[in-house]
């Protein structure tokens with residue numbers, strides 16, 4: 001792969017795909033259905049790269065860890081959708 | 084009664100009404116233009132036919148049998164003698180005529196191309212594109228097709244079709260009748276509609292040419308009976324009468340075989356009436372007028388604009404149980420209270436349900452009637468609602484008999500009474516503090532009264548401002564308002580985590596006069612101040628030469644919590660190089676020990692709205708009840724104090740001695756001369772250029788610098804003459820009102836006027852005003868004002884000053900409109916987001932927007948300057964001042980939470996508003 005990996009840019013937050021078990025645990029913790037999570041498109045540059053590596057599928061949950069002005073570090077979760 | 088039924092709307096489809104549908108939904112065919120007969124009864128098959136619904140009480144609808152509030156009305160229809168174009172669809176009709184063949188009706192594109200366009204549309208649909216994408220593709224198709232001159236299907240030659248506004252089409256100068264247009268539209272095959280963006284399953288293009296006209300129910304166009312007994316019809320009815328008349332004449336003439344010309348004239352007239360029936364502001368035709376000359380309000384006019392159905396009846400409505408009047412100040416009220424005029428209180432009511440526990444009390448209440456004549460205000464009762472829903476108006480006469488009938492299950496509508504909770508609001512409601520809950524105080528006269536400390540959150544003053552009041556009608560609403568919306572719960576602002584409610588103007592002046600230096604009050608003065616308090620103990624007096632006295636600091640301390648400890652700098656601090664702390668000459672170092680003000684002056688930095696540190700700490704550490712008490716107390720203290728000293732300001736506060744004036748004059752003329760030298764140097768080419776700037780820019784920067792310094796110097800000279808015995812200076816220094824800059828502009832010199840941050844340069848050819856030579860770059864010619872407001876300005880200076888002033892006005896006008904729009908968009912986006920109990924932010928679909936509110940879960944009004952906790956303050960509390968000072972090797976903490984640098988940013992925010 002000679003293309004640029006966007007994940008190497010410091011402004012791009014960490015995108016971590018969750019395993020089946022981790023997903024289950026998270027949804028239990030939050031008390032929500034998968035559909036209630038925020039979404040991320042498959043065409044998102046980060047997801048595209050993860051897809052190439054073969055780590056994401058549609059409907060999977062991605063954990064996003066980013067710097068926050070208020071909380072220093074904040075974690076969000078998004079479900080991968082088509083598009 | 085309509086029973087509530089909740090269903091979820093899955094989708095909404097829009098289509099045209101077909102003639103069949105119009106006839107199917109019609110309750111009756113309207114054929115006659117007459118409305119009522121001589122006896123005043125509606126004529127059958129007329130515009131007021133009882134099949135169309137009822138507007139008169141007592142009558143029944145002939146279609147559904149319902150009475151006035153039960154029947155919503157039913158549509159009727161008029162069969163048009165000749166087809167007529169619907170103005171609302173004129174654009175679509177034009178597009179269809181231009182893109183299809185005049186003889187075979189197909190799209191003017193070869194088969195393959197039609198297929199291509201169709202596929203492009205299908206793709207958009209498949210991709211889930213929205214209506215805009217869809218329209219875009221369809222428009223492309225229409226554009227391609229309309230440029231063809233020969234039909235690729237039948238070979239017919241196409242001619243140019245133009246629209247003669249508003250409703251007639253021409254083909255090579257020959258006029259197309261609506262009938263011809265309709266025939267052409269009918270020829271377009273269904274399969275050719277889809278590529279043009281039309282779904283043939285729901286509509287056919289020929290429906291845009293009307294053959295039947297729906298007649299709205301009478302409930303939509305009720306007639307009103309005037310006092311004289313005359314009937315006055317709705318504008319829509321008038322218009323429909325016109326339509327029916329012409330329709331009738333057209334049919335008669337056509338059937339009688341009248342000359343083509345007459346028929347065509349009538350046809351055109353019918354078209355005019357129907358066009359204006361839809362929109363009486365169609366461009367290109369004169370609006371239809373009432374006999375009086377007033378243009379008629381037809382369908383479009385009912386919906387459009389500020390007074391239209393959408394903006395004035397759907398997005399915003401007038402509400403009951405509300406009041407609006409002018410506001411005025413009353414320092415004897417608590418911040419939690421609002422004064423309501425008796426007249427308003429007697430109109431505003433609260434429903435009270437009668438139970439076995441309150442039945443007797445309520446009977447007594449009803450007995451009083453709607454206007455009890457007691458010495459003091461007592462609430463009366465305006466209405467009684469029986470369990471069967473009947474509302475009975477209570478009058479003085481029927482009060483007693485009604486009171487006897489009151490029983491459990493009745494509801495009475497009681498007038499406002501002291502202590503009721505109401506919502507109070509001032510537009511523009513930009514933040515949540517624009518609408519707060521207040522407790523009612525009934526008062527004489529006709530204005531709403533409020534404590535001055537709540538002016539900042541409402542941004543209210545008393546130059547004629549009006550405010551709105553809403554009376555809550557349910558127990559839940561009142562509980563919610565009391566807990567969440569009460570004024571005292573909003574002392575700390577979520578915008579910057581400091582107090583928005585606090586002392587302003589005279590309160591600050593009063594406390595300043597009271598506490599500055601060694602101010603003393605004798606027994607009479609002390610009692611006078613303290614008599615404003617309900618329950619307060621006279622502190623131990625001090626004694627000097629056998630005379631008892633109380634210090635201002637002592638009296639102020641009465642308002643403080645007994646265990647309050649803090650120390651910080653007051654607003655009047657001049658930031659001396661080494662702070663003398665307790666021994667500060669200006670009495671600018673505030674120290675509070677166990678609730679006693681040991682030293683320092685109380686001013687804006689102590690109790691002011693936005694900046695008061697003591698206020699901030701009390702609100703944070705002692706809760707909103709204590710904070711409210713504190714604010715109420717300092718209000719009383721400040722008013723008591725300022726009334727003992729007396730306080731006024733006038734133009735003579737800016738008087739300065741002749742020597743000072745001379746000095747200022749010298750400074751200014753020197754500066755002006757210096758600028759002249761700079762200009763000469765520039766013209767002689769010997770001005771030294773600054774790095775990174777052109778020669779012209781160098782001259783501008785240099786002269787601005789010189790003149791700026793001169794103005795500051797003049798201000799300083801003037802300021803030196805104005806000491807703390809001067810009222811204007813007291814206000815400026817204590818932060819009550821105005822600034823030292825304002826004062827120096829009044830007493831010293833106004834300084835350089837600027838537009839876009841530069842010296843004035845525009846106006847005439849190479850000069851600002853004809854009073855100067857062309858190309859003059861000197862100080863006077865470029866907007867330097869060397870006089871003060873007090874001394875008066877030269878005519879040229881006055882003009883320059885208004886140039887500078889104009890820029891400010893334009894800026895604010897532009898800024899408010901822009902920020903208003905930004906605010907609206909932000910609010911629309913956040914409108915129904917909610918922080919749930921688990922800390923997540925969710926929308927109405929219950930999907931997660933944010934996993935933790937603000938990412939850190941902190942309520943900004945509870946945090947400190949955006950941070951969750953102030954570690955320094957906690958340390959100070961736990962360790963005590965001495966240990967704390969050792970632990971933190973740096974300087975002793977100077978402020979509670981708010982740091983100096985934060986303050987300046989808050990100040991800037993405040994000014995921007």
Ligand SMILES: [Mg+2]
Nearest residue numbers: 544545546548
């Ligand atoms: Mg005002």
Ligand SMILES: [Zn+2]
Nearest residue numbers: 144146147154
């Ligand atoms: Zn009916």
Ligand SMILES: [Zn+2]
Nearest residue numbers: 184187234237
């Ligand atoms: Zn053709």
Ligand SMILES: [Zn+2]
Nearest residue numbers: 659663667671
């Ligand atoms: Zn000092």
